[in-house]
């Protein structure tokens with residue numbers, strides 16, 4: 001279908017449906033279920049310079065309409081990704097976006113430079129929610145200045161399209177988005193997981209071994225829609241929305257709130273075909289209403305009308 | 307290759323403490339190997355699907371044998387023939403079928419599930435099955451296993467069936483006199499840990515469990531401590547592991 005393509009800086013995505021970081025590995029396993037070239041792109045699991053073991057188990061806990069995770073950004077590191085996984089991904093014809101992580105600003109920059117120099121990586125999504133070891137575990141995405149400083153630095157390190165992925169664990173997400181835009185980001189994506197916690201009332205122990213975990217899935221969707229709405233009214237760069245999208249209807253909601261593209265995360269765990277189903281649903285919706293994607297982006301208004 | 311499909315329920319049968327759910331899932335039935343598992347969507351309330359070993363395969367059908375322990379398994383028990391549920395599988399590595407005579411199988415409680423199919427496929431090797439439960443209610447269909455095994459040793463903690471005590475007692479005696487080519491195991495991790503100690507040099511194939519989200523490797527949630535350091539995913543690096551690869555002391 002025409003009119004579904006989306007521009008993020010210099011990158012053109014064939015459609016607005018992307019796979020979210022941490023919810024599709026490095027594409028290998030999900031690629032057995034779906035044609036990765038049929039969707040807009042895949043954001044691979046967060047990558048640091050070095051491999052990371054991640055947190056001790058238990059790492060996951062089911063919640064009403066969602067789940068908590070404390071995976072701890074376990075991953076193989078950027079070099080192993082490029083050597084072992086990227087060639088397979090390139091063969092599929094997928095648009096590949098790397099979720100860039102760092103324990104320090106330096107590490108973020110190093111990973112970004114490697115991505116910049118590697119063919120087959122089409123864009124960078126800066127995960128500004130990584131705990132910073134020098135800042136007592138605070139992540140750059142928690143304040144405007146740290147966001148501005150990090151994004152500016154990475155902007156200088158890469159010519160490739162740069163997406164800043166925002167954390168919802170702050171008071172005013174629109175102001176953080178604004179910092180990212182001022183620092184030169186080509187787009188913002190949101191939301192990352194919401195910090196949560198669950199406790200076993202028999203033992204008093206937390207359900208995940210690190211205490212807190214990141215909440216994802218339909219449970220966070222209304223929060224995500226609200227944040228996309230606020231951010232889209234503040235910035236003029238594209239907004240990539242995510243958080244609990246499990247059907248095409250959910251996706252339309254995000255477009256109406258102002259998202260120019262969407263990512264699908266946790267729902268892939270339950271239905272590995274879901275991204276294709278959602279893409280088809282979006283197309284059918286637009287065809288039946290004789291609309292283009294651009295017509296519905298940000299079209300929501302305060303209601304109900306009387 | 308794994309398939310994701312809506313499977314029709316053929317039957318739901320009580321099996322003493324457990325339940326057998328039989329589903330029509332032709333592509334999964336055609337491709338599964340013993341020791342592999344399926345993710346079954348269990349109730350609209352349970353957000354994630356639940357992992358179960360594939361017990362039987364019969365033509366187009368597969369069945370799982372499970373214990374009702376929470377919201378998801380309770381919902382599965384309430385399914386009726388003709389209902390459908392989503393199933394993803396077959397998943398995981400499965401057992402390595404060796405060729406030495408008298409392989410030993412160790413099953414604790416609902417850990418019997420993956421061995422329904424295994425014993426059938428290796429019956430020509432005259433397997434020896436050690437099957438333990440808390441009471442006789444946890445020893446399901448001994449006559450089935452007797453058909454495919456050379457020896458069946460049953461233990462219960464209360465003595466209501468077989469020998470009273472833990473299955474590791476007769477297993478220890480057996481391993482003093484015999485050196486099987488392999489020990490297959492499935493059951494509580496504490497039991498498997500004890501079996502690992504007894505195995506001492508014998509090749510082991512243990513089916514491990516962990517809470518799972520996806521079941522096919524993408525979330526990295528279901529890890530256990532394995533290898534010299536770090537973790538492995540139960541769903542895709544397992545669920546079958548050699549006991550020597552597991553860092554038992556770090557296992558929670």
Ligand SMILES: Cc1cc2nc3c(=O)[nH]c(=O)nc-3n(C[C@H](O)[C@H](O)[C@H](O)COP(=O)(O)OP(=O)(O)OC[C@H]3O[C@@H](n4cnc5c(N)ncnc54)[C@H](O)[C@@H]3O)c2cc1C
Nearest residue numbers: 356357358359371372373376377378379419515516517545
């Ligand atoms: C590879 C694999 C194969 C399995 N095969 C079988 C099988 O053949 N038969 C069977 O009865 N069970 C099997 N299990 C365990 C089964 O998945 C759980 O019992 C089930 O997920 C519980 O779901 P629930 O919603 O009813 O319980 P919940 O409400 O989620 O939990 C109830 C109780 O079950 C425990 N539990 C939950 N999930 C798991 C899990 N993944 N592993 C171990 N304990 C868990 C919880 O700690 C809790 O005590 C297997 C697990 C794995 C990982």
Ligand SMILES: Cc1cc2nc3c(=O)[nH]c(=O)nc-3n(C[C@H](O)[C@H](O)[C@H](O)COP(=O)(O)O)c2cc1C
Nearest residue numbers: 020021022046069127191192216217243244265266
């Ligand atoms: C298991 C898991 C791992 C994740 N790992 C990452 C990650 O490495 N980097 C990142 O930016 N976001 C990560 N996320 C967040 C998702 O990309 C997404 O922002 C969030 O889950 C909300 O979308 P969803 O509800 O559709 O999953 C992870 C989420 C989950 C559930």
